Amino acid sequence: MSILRFIGAAALLGLAACGSGTQTIPVPTLAGVEVTQSGLAKQLFGNKGRPAALPSAPYGFYSKGCLAGGQQLAETGPTWQAMRLSRNRNWAHPEMIDVVQRISRTAAAHPASNGIYVGDMSQPAGGPMLTGHASHQIGLDADIWLMPATLGLSREQRENISAVSMRRANGAYTNSRWGDFQRQIVKAAAQDPRTERIFIFPGAKVAMCDAETGNRDYLRKIRPWYGHHYHFHVRIKCPAGAQGCVAQDPVPAGDGCADARQWVSNILNPPPPKPRDPNAPPPKPKRELTMADLPQACQAVLAR
Structure with missing residues (x-):
């Protein structure tokens, strides 16, 4: 059986097995990984090393979908370098690649840097990853390191160099490494009309709110979130005409600065935990995505 026919058959087997509990389906292996019902989607997409030969299109939601016709961000460009190349996650929809390259040109124009280091984007065919992100599945997400870039890193250096945190030890405020360079690249990303969040x-976020003296409209796209002090995460909107793409709810009105300050306050002075209802059932562990959870178009993405 050809690898293409096998992948399609494996996906169909996964669909047929839905609703049968956690039973392992005894099917052949793909790239040495046993295909099981519990980890079917991440195993198939995580081991697909090339993009689907289809027109570029995102299918599904940022955390539950796949990418047809993924394009690869060049490992090295005039104003960027892709990092952690062994992960093979420098793939995206062409709109996302264009946004990243635009941010890199802003970075290169700043005296503090030659450009940017680009972290994880998506896998060649998108989809759930074997490790790490819950999102980054449809080619419309990218992580940009916050530290200034010195281009010319070797492949080995890109695997081993550590990103630099911009967060103070108390976990709330920025540290002395945060400055104009970081503000400018985050602002450039937020001002791109294609950017969703x-x-x-x-x-x-608080530092950017405090520093802005002009038009504050872009600030509403910058959302406080856990982690993200070594890099910032850019998410773009569903591209025009992408009918299979599920849009995220619009960001709330306003600049969001009060909300960010509340996050900081809660970090410094954590509110008491809410009492748990003793009669409430225990929370269920997060279930692995199966092919049945993804849009039907993702079967064709795997098979091409």
Whole structure:
């Protein structure tokens, strides 16, 4: 059986098995990984090393979908370098690649840097990853390191160099490494009309709110989130005409600065935990995504 026919058959087997509990389906292995019902989606997409030969299109939601016709961000460009190349996650929809390259040109124009280091984007065919992100599945997410870039890193250096945190030890505010360079690249990303949201640690959002003296409209796209003090996460909107793409709810009105300050306050002075209802059932562990959870188009993405 050809690998293409096998992948399609494996996906169909996964669909047929839905609703049968946690039973392991005894099917052949793909790239040495046993295909089981519990981890079917991440195993199939995580081991697909090339993009689907289809027109570029995102299918599904950012955390539950796949990517047809993924394009690869060049490992090295005039104003960027892709990092952690062994992960093979420098793939995206062409709109996302264009946004990243635009941010990199803003970074290169700043005296503090030659460009940007680009972290995880998506896998060649998107989909759930074997490790790490819950999102980054449809080619419309990218992580940009916050530290200034010195281009010319070797492949080995890109695997081993550590990103630098911009967060103070108290976990709330920015530290002395945060400055104009970081503000400018985050602002450039937020001002791109294609950008849906930017996720960054609350202290950075507060710092940007405090520093802005002009038009504040872009600030509403910058959303405080856990972690994200080594990099910021850029998410773009569903591209025009992408009918299979599920849009995220619009960001709330306003600049979001009061909300970010509340996050900081809660970090410094954590509110008491809410009492748990003793009669409430225990929370269920997060279930692995199966092919049945993804849009039907993702079967064709795997098979091409």
